[in-house]
Amino acid sequence: MNAAELCFLRAVDLRRLIDERQVSVRDVVSAHLDQIERVNPRVNAVVTLTADAALAAADDADRRLGAGEEIGVLGGLPVLHKDLVDTKGIRTTHGSPLYADHVPAADALIIERLRAAGAVTMGKTNTPEFGAGSQTFNRVFGRTLNPYNTARTCGGSSGGAAVALACGLSPIADGSDTGGSLRNPANFCNVVGFRPSPGRVPQYPAEVGWFPISVQGPMARTVEDAALMLAALAGPDPRSPIAISESGDQFLAPLERDFRGVKIAYTRDFGELPVDPRITSVIDDQRGVFETVGCRVEDACPSFADADEIFQLWRAWRFELRFEKLVAEHRDEIKETILWNVQKGREITGPQLARAERDRTLLYHRLRTFMEEYEFLVAPVSQVPPFDVEQEYITEIDGVAMETYIDWMKSCYFVTVTGLPAISVPCGFTSEGTPVGVQIIGRHQDDLGVLQLAYAFQQATEFWRRRPGVVDETE
Secondary structure, three states, rough: OOOHHHHOOHHHHHHHHHOOOOOOHHHHHHHHHHHHHHHHHHHEEEEEOHHHHHHHOOOOHHHHHHHHOOOOOOOOOOEEEEOOEEEEEEEOOOOOOOOOOOOOOOOOOHHHHHHHHOOOOEEEEEOOOOHHHOEEEEOOOEOOOOOOOOOOOOOOOOOHHHHHOOOOOOOEEEEEEEEOOOOOHHHHHHOOEOOOOOOOOOOOOOOOOOOOOOOEOOOOOOOHHHHHHHHHHHOOOOOOOOOOOOOHHHHOOOOOOOOOOEEEEEEOOOOOOOOOHHHHHEEEEEEEHHHOOOOEEEOOOOOOOOOHHHHHHHHHHHHHHHHHHHHHHHHHOOHHHHHHHHHHHOOOOOOHHHHHHHHHHHHHHHHHHHHOOOOEEEEEEEEOOOOOOOOOOEEEEEEEEOOOHHHHHHHHHHHHOOOOEEEEEEEEEEOOEEEEEEEEEEEOOOOOHHHHEEEEEHHOOOHOOOOOOOHHHHO
16 A cells, blocks of 8 residues: 555544554654645645654554554544644644744643544644634635635635645544534535534633533544544543543444434524525435435424524623733734624623523523434535635625624534534535535534434445545645
């Protein structure tokens, strides 16, 4: 097997080959480093590379394997980390000139877990400034390009991670999601992005330990690889007060499941959102796949009334909390959309937050009641296909004007405020050749069920196998 072939193997297959000593960890890591050198200049996904440290870690893993030692559930797998998450001794810029030379003194919890599971860090992936917005560009590293059409955006904020996966630069990558940052770039780049239930992947450090809106989670090319990564990331930790007590071992089990008779609700627009017809067409074409695997599919959607206001309020509240000091000291060095969100946070009143929390509770119970009948809700990930990479954000969808820079992401952030697990899995391509994902939303804390249905859909369609043209152009 040549190096290029190694780079597009599933993570689960790489783990098996490593365990069987058919390939060394150094071979795997070297192949991916070569792929980064060859392809990354075309897409700008990896912004900080730690090649020497990665090769040293690979050699150590091979030594331990030779001594008969266990090397972890992710042992020997290369991994890339989002440039928002702290990595000890590795530059972490948050996409901001203010942090261009920032080197953390400690790893974030998610990095601790990946290292403990044996994954080999190769570097950091690009992100918007402070993760704000679903278009990956910043003044430190520039724009990350969609590998299926380099004139289009890759989405965000885990855009660098999604592109790296699509291009075979890494088999797994971590990401984070507030309003869609795991799901949207996966959807734009034909990979898998899983937003787990809040607390499934405990977060530390975190300004607000009980905050359920922002989560971290796995990204990969396939559902089974995302599940493998989640097995390493999930499990309790006393540093996170909302951490779910179940271990991640459940995600190591086979994902096959009998879906005969399972009821699914199918919505094209969440009952109210404008959606580009190109998105609707692709998802409608694959609706029958859910029936093929045994599900009973019905057009239905619960009311997401108040979801927009709930999300906008809590997002602005967190922006003010997180960035107020930076804005006060470095206003001229922070992009305008962040300043807008901080200002919105300043204007929030106590009664507004109280009503938002009341309405979020009512929304949760509407979804809970709805999903007593339907086990899953299937919907678009994004309301638009990948757009011009020079355009900062979408201002209009199908004739409907967007009021803010995040309004075009309602199809993701409506789900965020429910606290339900959701995944983006490859669903096909527009007539222009750009990827479209489908969003599968599950019941409260049924992360495994979401992965199982996504796996069944993936196995029936196999869209993940279609590689981006930019890879072939560099070989």
